[in-house]
Amino acid sequence: MARLGTDILREELRRRVAEGHAGPHEVWIRWPRQLGDVVFALPFFGSLQASWNAEAAALGLELRWVAVGHAIGAALFAEAAPDFIAESLIEKGGVGKPDPWHLVRRWRKAPPVCVINLSQSVRLALGAWMARVPVRGGIADNHLSLLYTHPFKYRDLPVHLARRYEPLLAQLTGNRHLQWVRLGAHNLGGHRGPELLRAAGWTGEPYVTLAFGTRGYGKRWFPEHRTWPELARRLAAEGFRSVWLGGPDEVPLGKELAALAPGSIDLTGRTSLPEACALQEAAAGTVAIDTGLAHTAAATGRPTLTLMGHSPEPLIAPVGPKAIAIRGSAVDSYPGESEGFETHGSVAHRVHPERVVGLLKALLAEAGA
Structure with missing residues (x-):
């Protein structure tokens, strides 16, 4: 059984503080391709973000949340408030997709504390594995389980798509309860x-x-x-x-x-x-x-x-x-x-x-x- 993601997060942040690392302490999430699927993942995201932000705040730190994905998915966060999504990296297909080597170079001095892959992308999962990101969660249906510390099954389950993230949330926080996230100008922008x-x-x-x-x-x-x-x-x-x-x-x-x-x-x-x-x-x-x-x-x-x-x-x-x-x-x-x-x-x-x-x-x- 994998260790609880919250415990790994807490230990990693304490280690960074002890080593004098001032941040940023990033959590990367690769979102699905379709807009509806992105919205279905929001209750998972909001529940995880609330739990992990509280863990970081207890140590006097802040987490920086980064969205990556296709033009439809990640574009939802392109104008978002920094405390909701600090950066949105929109893939353009082909050469616009994340290069694992580029990610490893970006993460050389300060890898994310966590990378979560909510799509079938191999590149981001491989980059996170190569960079030894401490917490790596992702969909196990595409045979990438070996790249993740916290894999979960997503496809072909007889429950609503939003609820399919409950097992991953339980692995990362110890809690399966999904909290609905209200969207609007307060967190997405679009003014x-x-x-x-x-x-x-x-x-x-x-x-x-x-x-x-x-x-x-x-x-x-x-x-x-x-x-x-x-x-x-x-x-x-x-x-x-x-x-x-x-x-x-x-x-x-x-x-x-x-x-x-x-x-x-x-x-x-x-x-x-x-x-x-x-x-x-x-x-x-x-x-x-x-x-x-x-x-x-x-x-x-x-x-x-x-x-x-x-x-x-x-x-x-x-x-x-x-x-x-x-x-x-x-x-x-x-x-x-x-x-x-x-x-x-x-x-x-x-x-x-x-x-x-x-x-x-x-x-x-x-x-x-």
Whole structure:
């Protein structure tokens, strides 16, 4: 049985103090590739960070937390507060990936006290092993267990993705309890988000953010040129302005949908991830399909309604205190329901905008209470 990570951390920090090492005392975390998976790892991260920061503070020290990952994952922390994530290293693929030799050179004088690999990356795990980082945690499913002091199984487990980190948290802190982490401008930054919204014509009225885009066609809300504009019109009738959010890939569709919903605001492709999250935090609520922005919205604690395709909610539903996931019937409820448009296997198309508005209003009432 591996020694508890907290004990190793404490001993390592004491050794460094005794040797006159002033820091920085870094903890590196390589995040998953997909935005939703990054958000699922946040309860683990927040629980670990709270425990280990307290251990360091008891010795009069501070830990410096470093994020590394793909452009989608690590970009969530690109504008973060220093006490949350001090540095975000975004991989660009190919030569942009961490070179183990470069990491060893960087870590020569002061290796991190811990490197945690929450992805399938070999480079970071190898670099940490070569640099003799004291605590090395990572996913054991990719046959890298020998590089880790604290390996754990992650894939193909019958529990929600967020809970799959419980065994690793237990190894590192002695506690399996995951604590939800609220995202927003206080820790992620993104302070230009409201400025972008005002520049686009927002005058302070309540708004709902709409996250409509994804590369997974089976997750989308077809027929999109009917469902989303109808939802925006119904929200307007309830006193809410609609704000369209999405990435660069969704810009053409966002423009088309906004044109079909006069008065709505299209910020598709115009925000960073932290800015989009700040806008979701300030919104009355969010309606989304099963995409990354559904997970960031839920993580802000604001009312979030996610329209599901065939993805199983028990494993991947957004995590948040005011988040619900809904789907249409598994079979057509009456003849001709799917005629005239492509569904791409999605069942979200069987959910009517009226039901979405009704459920969102219930969430908003709960949030108001």
